[in-house]
Amino acid sequence: MSNSVPEPVLSVRDLQVSVPSGKGETLAVRGVDFDLQPGARLGLVGESGSGKSLTALALMRMLPPSLRIRAGQVLLDGRDLLTLSPREMCDVRGREIAMIYQNPMAALNPVLTIGAQLVEGLRIHSSVSRSTARRRAVELLGDVGIPDPGRRLDSYPYELSGGMRQRVVIAMALSCEPSVIIADEPTTALDVTTQARVLALLRQLVSSHGTAVILISHDLEVAAEFCENVQVMYAGKLVERSPSAELFAYPLHPYTKALLESSCVLTTDLTRPIPVIPGQPPQPGRFPVGCAFQPRCGQAGEICTDHDPVLEQMHERSVACHFPHPGASTVAGSGLEGGSFDG
Amino acid sequence: MADANESTLLEARGLGRTFGKGDGSVTALDDVTFSVAEGETVVLVGESGSGKTTAARVVLGLETPDRGSVRISGRETSGLSERDWRQVRRNIQVVLQDPMSQLNRRHTVEKIVSSPLRAYRIGDKASQRLRVIELLEAVGLEADHLDRVPHEMSGGQCQRVAIARALAVKPKLVVLDESVSALDVSVRAQVLNLLRDLQARLNLSYLLITHDLAVARYMGHRTYVMFNGRIVESGATEAVLADPQHPYTVSLLDSTPSGRLGMDQQHLGEAPIRALPSPEPGDQCRFLARCDSSQSRELCRDNRPELRVVGLDHWTACHFPRGIDPSRQMYGRTNDDSVDPQEDMS
Amino acid sequence: MGHNMARTSAAETGREATPARRVNIGMVVLAVTALTCLLGPFLWHFEATQIGAGLPFLGPGFEHPFGTDDLGRDQLARLMVGGRITVIVAAGSALLSILIGVTWGVLAAARRGWMDEVLMRTADAFMAIPQIVFALVFVAAFGSSILSLTIIIGVLLAPTTARIVRSVAMSELSSDYAVAARACGLGRTRVMATEILPNVLPTIMVQATINVAAAIILEATLSFIGLGIQPPDASWGTLLLQGYGKFYNSAWLVLVPTVWIVVTIWALTATSESLRSRARREAAA
Numbered sequence: 001m002s003n004s005v006p007e008p009v010l011s012v013r014d015l016q017v018s019v020p021s022g023k024g025e026t027l028a029v030r031g032v033d034f035d036l037q038p039g040a041r042l043g044l045v046g047e048s049g050s051g052k053s054l055t056a057l058a059l060m061r062m063l064p065p066s067l068r069i070r071a072g073q074v075l076l077d078g079r080d081l082l083t084l085s086p087r088e089m090c091d092v093r094g095r096e097i098a099m100i101y102q103n104p105m106a107a108l109n110p111v112l113t114i115g116a117q118l119v120e121g122l123r124i125h126s127s128v129s130r131s132t133a134r135r136r137a138v139e140l141l142g143d144v145g146i147p148d149p150g151r152r153l154d155s156y157p158y159e160l161s162g163g164m165r166q167r168v169v170i171a172m173a174l175s176c177e178p179s180v181i182i183a184d185e186p187t188t189a190l191d192v193t194t195q196a197r198v199l200a201l202l203r204q205l206v207s208s209h210g211t212a213v214i215l216i217s218h219d220l221e222v223a224a225e226f227c228e229n230v231q232v233m234y235a236g237k238l239v240e241r242s243p244s245a246e247l248f249a250y251p252l253h254p255y256t257k258a259l260l261e262s263s264c265v266l267t268t269d270l271t272r273p274i275p276v277i278p279g280q281p282p283q284p285g286r287f288p289v290g291c292a293f294q295p296r297c298g299q300a301g302e303i304c305t306d307h308d309p310v311l312e313q314m315h316e317r318s319v320a321c322h323f324p325h326p327g328a329s330t331v332a333g334s335g336l337e338g339g340s341f342d343g
Numbered sequence: 344m345a346d347a348n349e350s351t352l353l354e355a356r357g358l359g360r361t362f363g364k365g366d367g368s369v370t371a372l373d374d375v376t377f378s379v380a381e382g383e384t385v386v387l388v389g390e391s392g393s394g395k396t397t398a399a400r401v402v403l404g405l406e407t408p409d410r411g412s413v414r415i416s417g418r419e420t421s422g423l424s425e426r427d428w429r430q431v432r433r434n435i436q437v438v439l440q441d442p443m444s445q446l447n448r449r450h451t452v453e454k455i456v457s458s459p460l461r462a463y464r465i466g467d468k469a470s471q472r473l474r475v476i477e478l479l480e481a482v483g484l485e486a487d488h489l490d491r492v493p494h495e496m497s498g499g500q501c502q503r504v505a506i507a508r509a510l511a512v513k514p515k516l517v518v519l520d521e522s523v524s525a526l527d528v529s530v531r532a533q534v535l536n537l538l539r540d541l542q543a544r545l546n547l548s549y550l551l552i553t554h555d556l557a558v559a560r561y562m563g564h565r566t567y568v569m570f571n572g573r574i575v576e577s578g579a580t581e582a583v584l585a586d587p588q589h590p591y592t593v594s595l596l597d598s599t600p601s602g603r604l605g606m607d608q609q610h611l612g613e614a615p616i617r618a619l620p621s622p623e624p625g626d627q628c629r630f631l632a633r634c635d636s637s638q639s640r641e642l643c644r645d646n647r648p649e650l651r652v653v654g655l656d657h658w659t660a661c662h663f664p665r666g667i668d669p670s671r672q673m674y675g676r677t678n679d680d681s682v683d684p685q686e687d688m689s
Numbered sequence: 690m691g692h693n694m695a696r697t698s699a700a701e702t703g704r705e706a707t708p709a710r711r712v713n714i715g716m717v718v719l720a721v722t723a724l725t726c727l728l729g730p731f732l733w734h735f736e737a738t739q740i741g742a743g744l745p746f747l748g749p750g751f752e753h754p755f756g757t758d759d760l761g762r763d764q765l766a767r768l769m770v771g772g773r774i775t776v777i778v779a780a781g782s783a784l785l786s787i788l789i790g791v792t793w794g795v796l797a798a799a800r801r802g803w804m805d806e807v808l809m810r811t812a813d814a815f816m817a818i819p820q821i822v823f824a825l826v827f828v829a830a831f832g833s834s835i836l837s838l839t840i841i842i843g844v845l846l847a848p849t850t851a852r853i854v855r856s857v858a859m860s861e862l863s864s865d866y867a868v869a870a871r872a873c874g875l876g877r878t879r880v881m882a883t884e885i886l887p888n889v890l891p892t893i894m895v896q897a898t899i900n901v902a903a904a905i906i907l908e909a910t911l912s913f914i915g916l917g918i919q920p921p922d923a924s925w926g927t928l929l930l931q932g933y934g935k936f937y938n939s940a941w942l943v944l945v946p947t948v949w950i951v952v953t954i955w956a957l958t959a960t961s962e963s964l965r966s967r968a969r970r971e972a973a974a
Contacts, residue, residue, distance in 0.1 A: 047527040048498070162391070191390035192554055196598035218528065221600035262532035265557045266584070266599060273539070274532040274561075280497050281527060403872045425876065432874040444865040448971070449887045458883070462875045508873060518872075 007078075008035035009179050009212050010059075010097075015072035017054050017063065021285040027070065028284035029054050030236035033311065036180065039210045041203075043223035043244070046233035047259075047281045052216050055233070056184045059214075060099050061089050077179065095125040098173040102185040104165035107172075108157040114141075114168050115153030118175060125176045140171040145201055163194035170202060177209060184216045199226055220263060224248055232256050235282050235292030237308075242317040252319040255293045291322070299323050352416055352516045352548050353379040353402065353435070359410030360397055371397040372408065373572040379516060384542065384549040386563035386580065388556060388595070393569040395552045399520050402550065403437055404428050416515070433463060436509035440521035442501035446493040452479070452504050453489040459511040478507040483537060499530035506537070516548040523558060535561060556599055560584050565656075568592050571629045574650060578657035588653050588664035590634050628662070715959025722953055726772030735763035737770040738921060746939040756941045758931065764945055771923040772949070778839050778924065779904040785843025786900050790850025791893060797851070798858035799881050809855070812848035820845050820907065821914075828916045838917060842907050846900045857892045861885045891968030898961035902954050909950055925950055 017029035029051040036042050046052040057063045059074055061081060074081040076097060081089065101107040109117060118137040122128060128136070134153070141149035144167040157165055166186060173181050183202065187195035203226060206213050217223045223230050224244040231241040232253065240253040251257040261275045268274060279296045282288060288295050294304040303322050311320040360372040372394045379385045387395040400406035402413055404420060413420045415431050423431065436459075439445040446455050456475045460466060466474065476486045482503040493501055502522065509517050519538070523531045539562065541547055551562050559566055559580065566583045568576040568591065576589040587593045628634070628643040642662045650658045654667045735742045735753075741761040748756050755764035797808040815823075824841055831837040861867060862885060870880050905925075911917035912926025913933075920927065925946045932942030 047529060192556075192598045193390060193594050220528070225600045259528060262529045264528075264531060264535060264555075264561050266560060266596075268557065268561055270561060273536040276532045276536060277529045280499055280530055405868065405872060429874050429876065432872065436874075437869060437872040439865050439869055441865055445869045447866045447870075447884050447888070450884075458870065458875065459873045462873070462879060505869070508869075512874065 006037060009038045009077060010036035010214075011073070011075040012036075012059070013073040013075070015055065015058055015074065016070040017051070017058050018068050018070045019054075019284050020066045025068075026285040028067075028236055029058065030287075032072075032233075032238055034231060034238065034241065036212050036214060038179065038212055039207070040229070041206065041213045041215065041227040043227035043230035044214060044216045044233060045218070045220055045223045045230055047218060049235065049281045049283045050233040051236040051284075052233045053184060056099070056182050056214070056216050059182060060093060060097065062093075062099075091125075094121060094178070095176045096178050097180045097182070098176070098178040100166075100169055100173050100181060100183040100186045103189050104162060104169050105157065107169050108165060110157050113154050113156055114160075118153075118168075118172055121172050121175050136175070137171075140175055141168070143174075143205065144168070144171045145197075146171075161194075162190050163198060166190060166194075166198055167201065170198070170205070174205060174209060174211070178211060180212045180214070181206065182214045182216070185218070186215070187222070188218075195222075202226075220248075220260060221265065232259070235287045236284065237292065237320065238311055238318075239293070239321070240317070240319045241311070246317065252314075252317060252324040253293075253321050254297045254299055254323070254325060257325055258296075258298070291320075299325070350381040351378055351414075352381055353550065354414040355398070355402060355411065356413075357411035358398060358401055358408045358413070360394075360401065360406065360408050370572045372401070372411075375411070375569070375572070375574055377567050377574070377577070379548050379550055381515065381548055382542070382546045383564040384551055384562050386551045386553060386559040386566045387569055388553060388559045388566055389569035390554050390595075392571060394572040395569050396520065398569075399437075399518050399550065399552050403435065403518055404432070429463075433512050434514050435516045435518065436512070436514040437518045437520065438502070438505045438509050438522045440525055442498040442505065442525060443493050445505050446501055448493050451490050451492060452484075452496075455493075455504060456508045456511060459508060463512055465512065474511065475507075478510055479504075481510065481541070482507045483533075497530070498526055499533060502526060502530075502534055503537070506534075506541070510541070510545070513545075514547075516550060519549055519551045519553075521553055522551075524553065524555065531558075538562065556584065556595055568595070573629060573660065575630065575661065576657075576659040577650065578654070582654055582657040586654070586657075586665075586667055588657070588659040588667070589630075589661045590665075591630055592659075593665065594633075630661075713959055713963045715956040715963065718952065718956035719960060722772070722949075722956065723776055726769050726776055729769040730766065730773070733763075733766055733769065735766045737762065737766040737923070739763065739766070742766075746935075748939065748941055755945045756939060758942055759935050759938065764941070767923055767928060768925070768945065768949060771925050771928050771946070774835060774918060774922060774924040775905060775908060775926070778835060778842065778908050778918075779901045781839040782842035782846065782904045782908075783897055783900040785840065786846035786850050786904075787893060787897050789843065789847040790896075791854050791889075793847065793851035794854030794856075795858055795881060795886070795889075797855045798862060799877060805855075808851070812851050815845075815848040821910070824907075824911055824916055828911075833911075833917055833919060835918070835922075838908060838911070842904050845907065846903055850896050850900065853892065853896055854889060857889050858885055861888050891964065891971060895961050895964045895968060898957050898964060902957040902961075905950065905953060905957075 012032055012034050015029055015032040016027055018025040019028045032051075032055055034042070044052050044055065054063070054067070058069050059081070061069075063069065069082060072082065076092065081092065081097075084092065108114065115134065115137055118140060119130065119133040122133040122136055123130070138149045138153060141152055146152050146164055146167055152160075157168075160168070170186075186202070187198055190198060199222065202213070205211075213227075215223055215227055220230075224247060227244055229241060230244050230247050231238050232247075232255065233239065234255050240247070240251070240256050242252065247256065248260065251260055255277075258275070258277045262277055264274060277296050282292060290305040290308050291297070291300070292308070294300040297304065301322060307322070309320045309322050311318050314324075355378065356376050358372045358375040360370075362369045362371060375394065375398055377385060377387070377398075387398060389395045397406060401408050404423070408421070415435055418431065420428070420431060450458075453472065453475050456478055457471045460471045460474060465471070475489065479486060479488060484500065484503055484507070488496070488500070488504075493504075496504070505522075523534050526534060535558065538549065542549065549562065551559070553559055563580040566577065566580045567574050568583065568589065570591045576583055576587065576592045583592065584596070587596060627645065628648055631640065631643050634643070646662070648660045648662050650660045653659050653664050657667075730737065739762060742763045743753050743757045743761050745757055745759050745761045747753055750756070753763050753765065755768060757763060758767070793808060793812070797805045823845060827837070827841045831841075858881075862880075867880055867884055870884050871877075875884070908917055908924060909926035909929060912924050913930045915930065918924040918927050923931075928946040929943065929950075932946060935942050
């Protein structure tokens with residue numbers, strides 16, 4: 001890691017998103033701040049109700065009609081995306097910031113060949129000729145590991161397997177060389193063996209293109225392996241941000257620690273019940289007062305009901321807790337220190 | 344494979360099922376054999392296209408196999424009439440994957456959980472209500488959930504209701520078809536604990552269908568790994584997951600981050616980037632196209648491997664299994680329930 | 690508040706912004722129209738059959754809000770009495786079409802295979818015959834009393850209803866809760882009755898309102914070509930027919946029934962839309 005801090009390619013400040021509720025509107029994302037360095041891989045992890053998917057959609061300004069961005073700034077290369085007109089935003093989408101969705105079948109138009117869709121994307125954002133675009137599309141398909149790309153250009157989405165479709169979606173996202181890619185649960189709908197390959201592919205591509213990635217996932221392990229830094233979201237707020245290895249080995253926030261311990265993984269202790277977090281994640285409109293995790297937290301104090309803790313920086317880590325947990329996790333060794341990622 | 348005896352609840356032999364005809368036909372099941380004894384959890388592990396869901400449907404009587412037989416509590420189920428199936432179904436119930444869509448959105452919890460009781464005409468309205476309350480408590484829900492409707496509850500709560508319904512008629516075997524896959528991580532832990540607890544208390548058997556090896560390891564006494572309609576490896580869960588013999592099982596473990604962490608160094612390394620080719624048709628090993636084992640291929644091309652013994656309670660269908668290594672005890676499982684001193688896992 | 694991973698966005702989205710109002714303006718108009726037609730004749734001081742209640746071909750005015758026809762009969766009175774007949778025929782035939790259509794569709798969905806084929810091909814055959822031709826034959830055979838018109842229109846509308854009900858029933862049958870119910874031991878009939886039908890009900894209600902609208906139009910058409918209600922009874926369709934002949938004397942004789950038919954159809958459509966969106970919301974919840 002370099003010593004000087006370069007300008008972040010994406011800077012999010014106090015992002016707030018409201019959703020309709022019984023009595024009008026309520027905040028589902030309650031003030032999210034983070035920076036994304038060029039070429040970095042940042043994970044955003046949370047359960048349902050945490051607001052992680054809404055954050056992703058908000059960054060792309062693709063929220064469903066009844067949801068609104070109530071406040072905040074999203075600075076992409078210095079430009080605030082939230083102040084752009086819809087037309088200007090269309091220009092930015094796809095070209096400077098692209099998204100990979102969870103369900104590849106939903107992201108691809110079933111009645112157009114994948115070649116047509118790739119070419120369309122290319123020609124909207126740059127003024128290349130059809131043949132140039134086609135050639136570039138073949139290149140892209142080859143880059144994402146699709147065999148016989150020249151022929152595949154004329155295939156329809158239904159002719160491809162789930163893993164191949166997701167590769168096409170990745171190709172589309174990369175086609176205009178955006179500076180940021182948001183991957184929303186990109187492998188959840190795929191088979192386990194395909195997941196690993198698609199993630200490895202994504203990893204290789206973003207590092208060779210220098211693209212920054214935000215990976216949204218409910219799976220801590222996947223996020224920790226793919227990303228350099230991971231942020232954990234709970235009840236609409238960020239509660240912790242750490243480099244991956246440290247998140248696993250020494251989680252600071254009680255929720256992160258409890259989440260790790262209640263994950264059923266291959267190293268889970270079989271001789272006793274899995275430690276659980278009592279209750280369930282709160283939904284927008286029902287967030288507890290003060291610290292949202294406090295009703296389920298094993299180490300909550302009085303101050304936790306009165307004051308909602310703020311995300312504070314401690315060296316390279318940040319945590320929003322009145323009693324952050326400095327000790328080691330009881331999760332059996334992460335093995336990720338000096339493991340499978342660089343930097 | 345456990346020999347059939349009085350305590351064998353479910354026995355499936357040589358199941359075969361093909362959908363469609365000719366060129367476009369898909370073989371969902373090909374010579375699939377497995378069994379579930381009393382009080383044990385048997386896991387069918389596989390990805391999409393492995394046939395595990397079709398196997399579950401055959402067992403439940405929702406699908407008729409082209410070949411093979413299924414015996415439930417010793418009773419052959421092929422060709423059973425609807426009336427006879429109803430009798431059989433008292434002993435084998437199901438919990439599906441999606442917590443909410445498996446419950447009728449227009450029914451209250453009470454109606455949902457009592458519906459098997461009404462179908463089998465067990466008790467009168469009052470006693471049915473009591474039984475429903477008893478069941479709700481057993482799955483960790485309160486009596487005030489009786490009047491709730493599915494969309495007023497969370498995923499975890501809905502899944503508990505589904506479990507309560509499955510237990511209503513006191514079955515011996517419950518089929519769990521990806522029953523925890525759609526739940527949040529923290530909720531999944533709660534439901535897994537509940538299932539294990541219920542198994543111990545009620546001496547239940549489970550046939551668990553999943554793609555998640557961690558869940559298979561946690562719940563399963565015995566595991567059958569399926570690929571493309573065939574069983575490629577089977578045996579005691581600890582044997583299969585600690586020392587996988589079939590290259591497919593190895594790749595499954597390799598694809599899970601925590602699997603990678605524990606794996607032998609020789610299997611670490613960059614997962615190859617190219618997309619996986621489709622399985623081959625014909626009379627050869629179905630896994631051949633994907634197999635990156637360096638062994639000789641001719642045998643694999645001409646001869647479909649059958650399941651054979653490779654270790655104690657451990658079978659695999661491969662001409663070139665990895666070879667048993669007794670020192671690989673990564674994911675060992677102790678079968679007794681007493682709390683053992685924590686083993687050093689690193 | 691689903692927690693299905695694939696529906697995370699929906700869960701975080703929460704309920705709809707504006708819950709659609711229970712009663713919309715279409716329903717209000719419908720209620721007003723129906724009430725007027727059913728009770729109005731008792732309250733209005735002119736009789737529909739009263740010849741010479743006013744001077745012939747009067748336009749709308751204080752005495753006669755909708756004017757008079759060639760025989761000096763008050764149009765408002767005729768409209769209300771005609772409306773009665775239209776409402777009875779439309780509601781009756783819609784009800785009949787639902788009864789026949791639901792049974793037809795549910796049977797086809799429940800018993801797949803040859804019975805489904807037979808039932809659906811019969812429906813196709815019915816729908817292939819032009820409705821007017823069908824009506825002609827039926828009227829020739831059974832006459833055009835209110836009862837026989839109700840029956841024939843009901844029968845004409847049944848096949849479409851059957852198709853729609855069958856498709857909804859089939860899709861509900863393949864949904865998780867129906868599969869779970871079967872696997873838990875419920876017999877086929879019980880599943881259809883207690884699990885499927887309640888979920889088909891919203892569709893049936895929507896279809897019923899659509900059928901009423903279709904029935905009104907069918908009846909008006911039939912009466913307009915002389916196959917429907919015969920004088921001295923009048924329905925809106927016969928009023929149209931009679932007004933049509935006297936168009937040059939007074940355009941109101943055509944305009945007034947036309948506007949009323951259009952308004953009623955609009956009200957029915959608005960009602961069915963609100964029922965439909967309510968059904969969709971219930972299904973998605």
